[in-house]
Amino acid sequence: MQPRVYDDMGVVERQLEELKSECKADDDVVVSRVSRGETIETIEEMSPNYLETLVEFMLTQHDTEIMSACAYHPAATQKAPTLDAKISGSAVVQDEVGHANLGYRVLSDLGFDKEALMYERDPKEWRNMRVFDEPFENFAEFACGVGFYDRAGTIQIGDIEENCSFGPWRRYERKVVAEEGFHKRLGDMWFKRLGSGTPEQQQALQDAVDKMFPKAIAFLGHPENEGKAIQQIREYSLRKGTNHEHRQEWLRQVYETFDSLEVDIPIGYDESEDEYDVTFDMDWKGVYSEWKESPGPVDHIQTVQGVA
Numbered sequence: 001m002q003p004r005v006y007d008d009m010g011v012v013e014r015q016l017e018e019l020k021s022e023c024k025a026d027d028d029v030v031v032s033r034v035s036r037g038e039t040i041e042t043i044e045e046m047s048p049n050y051l052e053t054l055v056e057f058m059l060t061q062h063d064t065e066i067m068s069a070c071a072y073h074p075a076a077t078q079k080a081p082t083l084d085a086k087i088s089g090s091a092v093v094q095d096e097v098g099h100a101n102l103g104y105r106v107l108s109d110l111g112f113d114k115e116a117l118m119y120e121r122d123p124k125e126w127r128n129m130r131v132f133d134e135p136f137e138n139f140a141e142f143a144c145g146v147g148f149y150d151r152a153g154t155i156q157i158g159d160i161e162e163n164c165s166f167g168p169w170r171r172y173e174r175k176v177v178a179e180e181g182f183h184k185r186l187g188d189m190w191f192k193r194l195g196s197g198t199p200e201q202q203q204a205l206q207d208a209v210d211k212m213f214p215k216a217i218a219f220l221g222h223p224e225n226e227g228k229a230i231q232q233i234r235e236y237s238l239r240k241g242t243n244h245e246h247r248q249e250w251l252r253q254v255y256e257t258f259d260s261l262e263v264d265i266p267i268g269y270d271e272s273e274d275e276y277d278v279t280f281d282m283d284w285k286g287v288y289s290e291w292k293e294s295p296g297p298v299d300h301i302q303t304v305q306g307v308a
């Protein structure tokens with residue numbers, strides 16, 4: 001028999017195609033098992049489509065974890081205003097590398113080649129959230145990073161820890177959620193310190209909020225037009241909440257955090273509906289074209305691979 005030709009495929013695609021032959025379950029069996037709250041523990045219990053959906057979702061989270069370490073590092077350490085800021089910022093960076101490693105370890109238990117995932121992927125093949133493609137400019141931006149993006153992480157990863165049908169992933173997220181909670185609280189503390197500080201500190205925070213708030217809203221996904229990938233993820237019970245539910249929780253927390261600060265935040269609250277919303281028109285078209293045209297996290301990959 002002729003070997004299959006995988007030359008025109010990316011690293012992830014090629015490994016996925018090879019591993020799908022180890023999936024022994026029919027798709028309807030998988031869906032009915034996970035909808036009863038059962039967990040999937042091995043590749044044999046998966047259908048090929050469950051495996052593919054799981055891997056895409058896991059790579060999105062864990063590529064984001066490692067790229068967040070690269071993006072946070074310069075601002076959190078070299079631009080930290082105090083020693084305590086530098087120490088806690090370094091701890092965040094270390095945590096993020098640890099979170100990434102947990103995911104790649106589980107992917108390698110499924111049969112993926114971790115070395116190839118780290119060293120052979122084209123920048124376009126990394127699935128990280130685009131908010132971490134560039135380094136952050138200053139410490140106020142780092143504060144918004146942990147206060148906005150890691151807050152979104154606590155909500156999204158908290159959902160996985162509570163509801164995910166893939167047992168190994170669900171179990172290690174307990175540790176990750178606890179650490180993301182520390183990152184979020186660090187953001188809240190710096191929001192308060194900068195937001196009630198000198199006029200210069202308040203302005204630095206305001207500039208960072210203005211720049212990063214819309215990126216956080218993009219990170220949380222479109223609240224009405226959920227993409228096919230998210231629908232499939234929810235059908236396989238890899239997470240439960242909708243984009244709308246996650247976004248409401250995020251808006252509520254940020255609204256309450258900024259309530260007492262001299263910094264404008266573009267969130268409105270409708271008391272009669274008990275609903276939060278942003279007070280500007282979100283440019284979703286621009287977001288999607290930016291994501292599509294991105295070359296990937298080229299500089300960060302060099303850092304990860306040790307060639308920077």
Ligand SMILES: [Fe+2]
Pocket residue numbers: 065095096099153176180
């Ligand atoms: Fe993380």
Ligand SMILES: [Fe+2]
Pocket residue numbers: 096150153179180183
């Ligand atoms: Fe984090």
